[in-house]
Amino acid sequence: MSSSSGKNNIKISGRFAVFLAVALAVIAFLTVMIIIVSKKDAPAPGPTEGPVIITSPTAEITPTADVATPTEEPTPTLAPTEIPTEVPTPTPTEVPTPEPTPEPTPTEAPPTTAHPTPPRVVDGNTSANPAYEGKRLVALTFDDGPQAGSTEYMLDVLKKHNAKATFFVVGNQMAYEPNGVLTTRAAAEGHQIGNHSYSHPNFGKLTDEQIIEQRDKNNALIMKLTGKPATVFRVPGGQRSAHMRSLLAMPIAQWDIDPLDWQFFTTEHITKYAKQNGMSYDEAESRLIDMILFEGVYTTLDGEYIFSPPVAGEMKHGSILLFHDIYPASAKAVDRLLTYLEETYGNFVYLTFDEFILSENEAIIPGTIYYNLWRTTPSS
Numbered sequence: 001m002s003s004s005s006g007k008n009n010i011k012i013s014g015r016f017a018v019f020l021a022v023a024l025a026v027i028a029f030l031t032v033m034i035i036i037v038s039k040k041d042a043p044a045p046g047p048t049e050g051p052v053i054i055t056s057p058t059a060e061i062t063p064t065a066d067v068a069t070p071t072e073e074p075t076p077t078l079a080p081t082e083i084p085t086e087v088p089t090p091t092p093t094e095v096p097t098p099e100p101t102p103e104p105t106p107t108e109a110p111p112t113t114a115h116p117t118p119p120r121v122v123d124g125n126t127s128a129n130p131a132y133e134g135k136r137l138v139a140l141t142f143d144d145g146p147q148a149g150s151t152e153y154m155l156d157v158l159k160k161h162n163a164k165a166t167f168f169v170v171g172n173q174m175a176y177e178p179n180g181v182l183t184t185r186a187a188a189e190g191h192q193i194g195n196h197s198y199s200h201p202n203f204g205k206l207t208d209e210q211i212i213e214q215r216d217k218n219n220a221l222i223m224k225l226t227g228k229p230a231t232v233f234r235v236p237g238g239q240r241s242a243h244m245r246s247l248l249a250m251p252i253a254q255w256d257i258d259p260l261d262w263q264f265f266t267t268e269h270i271t272k273y274a275k276q277n278g279m280s281y282d283e284a285e286s287r288l289i290d291m292i293l294f295e296g297v298y299t300t301l302d303g304e305y306i307f308s309p310p311v312a313g314e315m316k317h318g319s320i321l322l323f324h325d326i327y328p329a330s331a332k333a334v335d336r337l338l339t340y341l342e343e344t345y346g347n348f349v350y351l352t353f354d355e356f357i358l359s360e361n362e363a364i365i366p367g368t369i370y371y372n373l374w375r376t377t378p379s380s
């Protein structure tokens, strides 16, 4: 039994050995299969994984989905020296420029290099009035004076260029100078005297009675000095509500070109600019005038850079410019601007506000705001 049982044992172990062999073979087979399959799934090593080789220096690198090419965004650079080819149309109605209350600090872009190509005049239109055929009519306006020294300088510049303008005078400024001589002179030389309030308060904070008083007190003084009533008003601080307009009951002159002289041409700013750039005061003043007129400047508002295009490139038929005759640099800037326009175009004519509006048969209506020759906010 034992032998038979021993034979059986041998038989069993023989079968087991066969079973084991088969099992091992199957396991081996499966292992091989798994290896093959897993190798197929694995990314095939090849040129797609390698670095991108630019065979030719002119070959364009076109980033594909497979090759992750970091798209390097060019860092935006402020290029203040460049005159923009497309000069943006001014939108004076949307953002009224604050009056010379020195709130935001101007931070013009870093000093620029050479004088760039001359700016272009935006609009080639000329007057529809046969009396001004082929001419571009412009209204130069001056606020916040008169100021001894700078107003005289401005009057001299206007005379030199045979230009008429409108002075929006402040009552107590006239009261400071002896006998209001500058206002009298301005009127005598053919300029229009507009009303810019008696003491230049923020009209947004006045009562109706105070507004009327500011208007009437200054009108009386203008009448006394010039023999003529003021026929146009400019609101200090740019307040333009319908209520304000009806209250003032005078035509209101705004502007569509603001040279930012109230920011850039103050003595403080010119002095600071001179110091920063190692220039004399005169050099700094001259440099700033060039930037304003021919290059454009950056200002900052809430940390954002805002580009103000060059004034000479914005000049067009029908524009109203806002300057201030309280800065000598503004007089120099007007001299340089008018000289440039004479030499370059030769067809700009500078009229008083009333002459300017009436030149194209536009009506001068109380309670209406004029931004330029055609753009108005009607009285309500």
Ligand SMILES: [Zn+2]
Residues within 6 Å of the ligand: 099, 100, 143, 144, 196, 200, 236, 237
């Ligand atoms: Zn003002």
